[in-house]
Amino acid sequence: MVTQPQRVETLSHAQRERLAYIDFRLYFFGEIGRPDLIERFGVAPAGATRDLALYREIAPQNILFDGSHKVYRIGQAFSPLFEHAPQRVLSALAHGFGDGLNGPARPLQPLLPCESPATLSIPRMDVLAPVCRAIHAMRPLAIRYHSMTSGETERVIVPFALVDTGLRWHVRAFDRKRGEFRDFVLTRIEAPALLDEAPQAHERPDHDIQWTRIVELEFVPHPRLERPEIIERDYGMQGGSLRVWVRAAVAGYMLLRWSVDCSPDHRLTDEQYRLWLADPLALYGVENAKLAPGYQAPSGAKKR
Template identity: 45%
Template sequence: MPNLAPGGASSNQRERLWQIDFLTRFRGEVTRQDLVLRFGIALSNATRDFTLYRQLAPDNLKYDHRDKVYRRAKGFQPLFIYDCAHTLQTLTWGQGVGLEVCNQPILVESVPTLSQPDLDILAAISRAMYAAKALTIRYVSVGSGESVREIVPHSLVNTGQRWHTRAYCRVHSKFRDFVLTRITAADELDGLINAAVESLAQDHEWNREVELELVPHPRATYSRAIELDYGLESGQSIKLSVRAVMAGYLLRCWGVDCSPNATLQPDEYQLALRAPDWIANQVSLQIAPGFKNEKGL
């Protein structure tokens, strides 16, 4: 929280200041109307919020009189401290998530996250997505090492283990996934993108969906336990429609046996993909469990 004098701002106003800060950092612009619609306040109150914010952070905003919007200034420095997990949650679910941690007596533990993106890189990506801009990035690939790329990002992707951006790569003239933690620098490029080639609408693998059917592993000794895990009745399967580019990630995240004859160990892979060869003709299963070994790749 910013260092406000006691009585200088109510908790509600601090939340609105956070909203200004968040949208400026991750969207690149913010308006008084954003506060009016989000918090149900009068326009005059929103004006006072922006006045206070500019007093606290005079180098963060520049006002565009023509468009009547506050834009991110080059000297922007976050007024608030951001938690990475909370930021990603907010970008995923919207701004309705509370700002403060809720203390409660029930102990809840979860597996720690081992990979988190740099928030300044995430902010550059999200601003480019919002404004439909291209970026120059420095990217470190496992296969080819560090290189400079020009990309046009259109979406963020949570694979269950890592965060990616789905983007058009001008070097390879195709849409690709870029792991956020492997981007070491990102700078916005001037000029318009070629929407006929580089926009989300042209990413056919992103816009195309594939139907998957997952079943309890046929070699499991006690398949009823697996059915209970997934809320299935006896003989039922999990049927879901996913983006073509997400199929491999989903199957790897949930440990689904994708070998043609379900040959992986059922103690480790409790689900199996029905008709994996047919699915492989529609989407890439190179990262799916069992698929590489069966194909001898």
């Protein structure tokens, strides 16, 4: 007997995408009609009807036809046919589905009323595109860079990854000027130009110790809070704590974004600090630990 997942796997990529959209609309909106498929994928009415019939054939318990309103509604025994990643779902609900054609004439719209903090630091596309090409092609990139300490300088970097800190985007790269791996804020880059050469062995990401090192961090509800069980629920904690594993190169940014009190004596008492880093020594050797709220370098540690 062919199971639902096996049946789905035999379909074309385009068919799976349309069925996943039907699954999504039923799961999060409780209904879907032919116009939804026609608008999203540009299929003909007959094609939309076939997709709905196919979904109904594969997962009959998930979908019921409401003839009076000519829409399909979620079945009482609904069980998602596809796995819907929470981050993608939330992004789609807040910003709509992207199809590469959005622009001033066709802006993306949220699927439900949703408000998100405004993004204040947005990279220019004529900078982001060549940076992405350099990462993909594994090529050095000549840039002009505006630094808080050095002002405007010309540099050659070897980029290998983009990083979203939650407040801004930067690129992780080897900096030939400094001879070390560093973070470069995308909005501070100008005139990027790919160089037709391969990076040296020591410029490759496997030589970036901060990037390859994985740090284990344990978060607990902040000791000042009277109802720690609520924080445990907020973060899905097991046994009163939450363990995460993160690259050392991004640990400081993450702790700053999540407002984690990293002081050894949980001294930060402002309202935004709901989590405490149970073992601040876990940040030993993490170069950007100075970004972590309340962090204190262990006595005897060398300062960079």
